[in-house]
Amino acid sequence: MIHFTRTLRVSAAAFLTSAILMSCSKDKTEKDPIKEIEGTWMESSIHASLINYLEFHSDGTFSSTYKNSTESATIISGTYSVKGDSLKVHVAKQTTKVNGQSDALALDDNDVYDKCTFKIKDNVLSLNYISYPADAPVKTNAVFIRVTNTH
Numbered sequence: 001m002i003h004f005t006r007t008l009r010v011s012a013a014a015f016l017t018s019a020i021l022m023s024c025s026k027d028k029t030e031k032d033p034i035k036e037i038e039g040t041w042m043e044s045s046i047h048a049s050l051i052n053y054l055e056f057h058s059d060g061t062f063s064s065t066y067k068n069s070t071e072s073a074t075i076i077s078g079t080y081s082v083k084g085d086s087l088k089v090h091v092a093k094q095t096t097k098v099n100g101q102s103d104a105l106a107l108d109d110n111d112v113y114d115k116c117t118f119k120i121k122d123n124v125l126s127l128n129y130i131s132y133p134a135d136a137p138v139k140t141n142a143v144f145i146r147v148t149n150t151h
Contacts (some may be wrong), residue, residue: 033082035060036120041144044124054125054144056080062089064112072098076112087116087127 042051048070056062063077078092096103109125114137118131123146131140 006098033118035085037082037118039149040147042127042147044143044145053147072096076107078110079105084150085117085119087113087118089113103120 010115015034034140037056038058039056039102041056043054045085045106051065051067053065053067054062055064060079060081061077062080063075065073065075073096074094075095075097076091077095078090080087082091089112091107091112094105094107096105113127113129114131118128125144126145127142127144129140129142132138
């Protein structure tokens with residue numbers, strides 16, 4: 001009888017320990033950062049007469065379209081890569097459209113969003129990067145709202 005009681009206590013202790021450990025484990029499903037960033041985003045903190053759409057495609061290409069109130073637009077396009085929360089965006093071409101006419105310009109070695117990290121929460125994309133408005137680098141934040149989702 002003593003042996004049975006001791007076995008029952010050890011079994012109960014093992015069961016409780018397992019239950020506690022299992023309840024503490026988190027069910028974290030890792031999100032694929034590339035899949036998360038794919039889609040069309042609209043910049044939220046830009047001047048009212050200027051709209052910026054940023055598009056990340058599943059094939060690693062991107063485009064950014066700046067439109068103003070006069071229906072002219074500047075489109076930059078190229079490639080992007082994601083590693084963890086780091087985003088690298090390389091521009092290969094700039095196209096300017098004015099009154100239905102397009103003028104394309106190929107660009108070499110032109111990266112945007114220098115030293116960029118990103119975070120997505122509740123369909124809001126925050127980019128933190130270094131910009132160079134004058135002589136000195138400036139920490140910059142741009143906020144985009146998801147317009148469409150490709151996954």
